[in-house]
Amino acid sequence: xxxxxxxSSATKTKRSTKAAPSTRKPRAAAKSAPVPAPGxxxxxxxxxxxxxxxxxxxxxxxxxxxxxxxxxxxxxxFGSVDSTEPARH
Numbered sequence: 350x351x352x353x354x355x356x357s358s359a360t361k362t363k364r365s366t367k368a369a370p371s372t373r374k375p376r377a378a379a380k381s382a383p384v385p386a387p388g389x390x391x392x393x394x395x396x397x398x399x400x401x402x403x404x405x406x407x408x409x410x411x412x413x414x415x416x417x418x419x420x421x422x423x424x425x426x427f428g429s430v431d432s433t434e435p436a437r438h
Contacts, residue, residue, distance in 0.1 A: 384427055394419045 385393060397419035398412075405411060 385423075390423060390427070393423050397422055 394416065398415040401415040401418055402408075402411070405415075
């Protein structure tokens with residue numbers, strides 16, 4: 350009597366390693382994100398700047414760079430805010 354090959358190996362099929370093209374349509378961009386109040390915006394910038402400081406390993410000397418990068422990111426995400434409040438640093 351001949352030994353049988355396991356059933357699982359007999360039914361295996363090769364799978365393509367290529368990903369199938371997506372058939373989903375891209376989402377429409379949101380009309381606009383809610384604009385944070387000036388005080389909230391400053392808090393968001395401060396938090397983002399601190400995140401960049403931590404991501405760099407808490408190396409001092411890049412405060413202005415971190416702050417400007419954070420401001421740019423927040424403006425890109427929420428749009429520019431005309432603030433009558435002076436900036437709190």
